[in-house]
Amino acid sequence: MAKVAIRFLLNGSEKAEFVESGTTLLDVLREKLADFSPKGGCLQGTCGACSVLVDGEIRLACLTLAETCEGCTIETAGGLAKDGVLHPLQIAFADGFATQCGFCTGGMIVASKALLDRNPAPSREDVIEAISGNVCRCTGYEPIIGAVLAAARANSTNKA
Amino acid sequence: MELRKTYFADERRDDLKEIGQSRPRSDAFGHVTARTAFFADRTFPGTLHLKMVRSPHHHARIRAIDTSEAERHPGVVRVLTAKDVPHNLYTVLSLIQVGPEDEHVLAEEKVRWKGEAVVAVLAETPRAAFEGVAKVRIDYEPLPAVLDMEAALAPGAPLVNERHGGNYYHYDSGSSRKVRLGDVEDGFRQADHILEQTYASAPIEHAPTETTGCIVVPEGNERFTCYTNTQAMFFTLDNASIILQMPGHKLHMVGGTVGGGFGGKVDVIVEPIAILGSKLTGRPVSFIYGREEEMQISSPRAAERIVLKDGVTRDGRIVARQVHCYVDAGAYSRHSPYGTQKGAAHFPGPYTIPNVSIDSFCVYTNRTPSSAMRGFGVTIGDFALEVQMDKLARLIGMDPIEFRLINAYRDGDLKAHRQPTEGAALIECMQEASRVTNWPIADRFFELSSRTRRD
Ligand code: FES
Ligand code: FES
Numbered sequence: 001m002a003k004v005a006i007r008f009l010l011n012g013s014e015k016a017e018f019v020e021s022g023t024t025l026l027d028v029l030r031e032k033l034a035d036f037s038p039k040g041g042c043l044q045g046t047c048g049a050c051s052v053l054v055d056g057e058i059r060l061a062c063l064t065l066a067e068t069c070e071g072c073t074i075e076t077a078g079g080l081a082k083d084g085v086l087h088p089l090q091i092a093f094a095d096g097f098a099t100q101c102g103f104c105t106g107g108m109i110v111a112s113k114a115l116l117d118r119n120p121a122p123s124r125e126d127v128i129e130a131i132s133g134n135v136c137r138c139t140g141y142e143p144i145i146g147a148v149l150a151a152a153r154a155n156s157t158n159k160a
Numbered sequence: 161m162e163l164r165k166t167y168f169a170d171e172r173r174d175d176l177k178e179i180g181q182s183r184p185r186s187d188a189f190g191h192v193t194a195r196t197a198f199f200a201d202r203t204f205p206g207t208l209h210l211k212m213v214r215s216p217h218h219h220a221r222i223r224a225i226d227t228s229e230a231e232r233h234p235g236v237v238r239v240l241t242a243k244d245v246p247h248n249l250y251t252v253l254s255l256i257q258v259g260p261e262d263e264h265v266l267a268e269e270k271v272r273w274k275g276e277a278v279v280a281v282l283a284e285t286p287r288a289a290f291e292g293v294a295k296v297r298i299d300y301e302p303l304p305a306v307l308d309m310e311a312a313l314a315p316g317a318p319l320v321n322e323r324h325g326g327n328y329y330h331y332d333s334g335s336s337r338k339v340r341l342g343d344v345e346d347g348f349r350q351a352d353h354i355l356e357q358t359y360a361s362a363p364i365e366h367a368p369t370e371t372t373g374c375i376v377v378p379e380g381n382e383r384f385t386c387y388t389n390t391q392a393m394f395f396t397l398d399n400a401s402i403i404l405q406m407p408g409h410k411l412h413m414v415g416g417t418v419g420g421g422f423g424g425k426v427d428v429i430v431e432p433i434a435i436l437g438s439k440l441t442g443r444p445v446s447f448i449y450g451r452e453e454e455m456q457i458s459s460p461r462a463a464e465r466i467v468l469k470d471g472v473t474r475d476g477r478i479v480a481r482q483v484h485c486y487v488d489a490g491a492y493s494r495h496s497p498y499g500t501q502k503g504a505a506h507f508p509g510p511y512t513i514p515n516v517s518i519d520s521f522c523v524y525t526n527r528t529p530s531s532a533m534r535g536f537g538v539t540i541g542d543f544a545l546e547v548q549m550d551k552l553a554r555l556i557g558m559d560p561i562e563f564r565l566i567n568a569y570r571d572g573d574l575k576a577h578r579q580p581t582e583g584a585a586l587i588e589c590m591q592e593a594s595r596v597t598n599w600p601i602a603d604r605f606f607e608l609s610s611r612t613r614r615d
Contacts, residue, residue, distance in 0.1 A: 030201075030203070031203055034203065036194075036197070036198075036200075036201035036202075037194030037195075039198070039200075039369075039370065039419070040200070041369045041370060041371070041419075041451070042371075042450075042451035043450065043451065044451055046451070047369060047451075049369055049370075076194070077193075077194035078193070078194045078195070080193070080194075081193050086192065086193070089192075090192040090193060091192075093188075093191075093192045094184065094185070094188035094189065094191075094192045095184075097185065099185070099188060099191040099192060101191075101368075101369070101370070101417065101418060101419050101420045101421075102187065102190065102191030102196045102417060102419070103198065103368075103369040103370045103419030103420060104369050105191045105192060105194065106194035109192065109194075135369055136369065137366075137367055137368055137369050137420045137422075138369075138420055
């Protein structure tokens with residue numbers, strides 16, 4: 001099968017790879033670039049564990065062909081902490097017991113970041129809608145919803 | 161949070177201070193930064209991908225298996241069938257004396273449930289492995305299947321598993337695990353009311369977000385490292401050692417954070433065949449369930465049918481309880497004979513009843529083998545028992561909490577399985593529950609204690 005060259009920005013650093021046409025972004029991130037923060041929970045677009053941001057938009061890496069990301073900016077959960085400083089969502093998830101086994105957590109945080117980036121003061125309903133594509137089998141969701149709202153509040157206090 | 165000091169004041173130390181405090185999880189930092197390593201978060205050059213050919217029938221004889229086309233398929237490296245497995249027959253709890261071995265790693269002669277593994281295909285890519293799976297030809301002769309416990313126990317029912325005559329597990333106590341206390345028939349004669357009800361549950365899938373799997377790496381010297389998300393490291397080591405006929409020191413099992421288990425990762429299914437694949441090819445092997453496999457193939461909680469017959473007096477004493485519990489093991493034992501036994505010990509619940517008769521049956525059907533899940537053997541029984549308690553209270557016109565308080569076990573009471581009760585706190589829990597929920601109960605029930613003997 002033909003290989004295609006792709007370049008993109010991953011968490012701020014330039015990446016270039018030759019991949020087989022048809023390879024998913026999830027495979028490229030995990031297998032080629034050793035960014036294991038997106039998880040493969042279903043490989044069929046139903047669990048959200050593979051959620052990443054492509055040019056700021058939430059995307060399921062398991063259903064995204066890597067070659068469609070040419071020239072894009074990609075953010076993953078693994079790149080969210082900057083220089084050891086946690087993102088407010090990460091602090092709120094840890095403080096609010098919004099993580100148990102941790103398998104869904106990266107995807108949850110990425111989906112929540114996509115929300116807060118465009119809506120810094122979301123309602124509870126906005127949060128529920130934003131994480132509706134992400135499955136968590138451990139927490140029962142309430143702590144996650146609470147953590148996202150807490151992170152939004154923390155953000156606004158910091159800015160005030 | 162208020163800690164009530166009135167209960168067991170003499171037994172309670174004063175320096176305990178953790179309850180009511182929030183402590184950070186030790187793994188939270190790794191989880192929120194997505195640095196926690198799960199078993200699949202590693203790559204090895206040259207890894208082969210294992211995919212299974214599975215039975216499309218609930219019950220069928222295997223007439224012939226033809227793997228030649230699959231073996232020639234581009235990217236397919238090796239195809240495994242039953243004859244490649246050194247000790248193909250196993251049962252996961254054989255090391256704690258739950259026998260006999262009753263399940264094939266790869267099916268031989270027969271398949272007994274829809275989804276049973278028959279042929280393993282190892283290929284360079286997942287895609288080539290799936291294509292190889294599609295090229296395996298198996299000639300089946302479908303057999304009549306039993307998909308229901310009643311049908312399985314009916315005379316003349318098709319035999320699911322030749323090692324379990326009559327389609328039930330043979331305990332040393334016979335066809336069921338039995339508990340007897342007093343004389344249950346005599347108890348029913350003393351009762352003012354008798355209530356018999358049947359409770360049934362369907363299988364329940366754990367559906368962990370991370371699917372079951374492992375990655376095996378050959379380390380030279382015939383030694384293998386197996387990165388696995390098993391919840392049962394030592395069952396995995398022991399069973400792999402038996403199945404592969406390899407000493408345990410050749411098998412290095414590496415566990416770690418499990419992406420949701422809930423009991424669903426206690427069986428030993430993926431590791432032995434992946435290690436065998438690695439051994440026969442000399443390459444790393446990854447065997448990770450797809451989502452469909454996790455939902456359809458991994459063992460669920462067993463379906464149960466529980467028949468409860470209780471005799472109760474007008475003034476609220478349960479004088480007799482008879483339990484017939486049926487646990488659907490599916491086609492193979494796995495953890496179900498053990499779960500069934502746990503159920504037998506758990507009935508009649510946290511209540512002191514003078515006349516008890518319990519029979520718990522572990523039944524084989526042509527369904528997906530069931531196994532462990534959160535309190536298996538007990539959880540469904542508790543559901544049945546507590547619904548029954550509400551119905552009994554209603555039957556005699558009594559408050560459901562008062563009815564439970566009257567029957568609650570107390571220290572020194574003999575349980576049906578002959579262990580005296582120790583450290584009971586049910587009465588105090590219910591007293592506290594009625595307080596915090598403002599559920600009114602008569603004052604005299606606040607005078608009861610787990611520490612005073614019943615008259
Ligand atoms: S792995 Fe992409 S949605 Fe589940
Ligand atoms: S924390 Fe386990 S799936 Fe969400």
